[in-house]
Amino acid sequence: MRLNTPQRLLNEHEVANSCSISVLTLRKWRSQKRGPQFVKIGALVRYRPEDVDNWIAEQQAHAAPALEVAR
Numbered sequence: 207m208r209l210n211t212p213q214r215l216l217n218e219h220e221v222a223n224s225c226s227i228s229v230l231t232l233r234k235w236r237s238q239k240r241g242p243q244f245v246k247i248g249a250l251v252r253y254r255p256e257d258v259d260n261w262i263a264e265q266q267a268h269a270a271p272a273l274e275v276a277r
Contacts, residue, residue, distance in 0.1 A: 215245065215252035224258070 221242065222229045235241035236251070242261035245252045 214255060216255060216258065218251055218253070221253050221258055225262070 216224075218229050218232050222232045225232070232241055236244060242253055243257040245254065
């Protein structure tokens with residue numbers, strides 16, 4: 207497998223800021239395997255922008271259908 211290293215990786219502060227959440231929330235989600243996929247480089251945690259975008263797209267909520275009320 208050959209990787210093109212010029213890709214930009216995001217740190218947890220950048221991801222938290224772009225999602226309007228705290229870094230602590232992002233860390234908690236990471237420990238619970240709930241947040242976006244991440245890469246460990248030694249002790250560093252980094253995120254690929256496409257993984258963050260894909261994770262956000264998967265979080266879209268769908269409105270529940272309106273219920274008809276019997277009269």
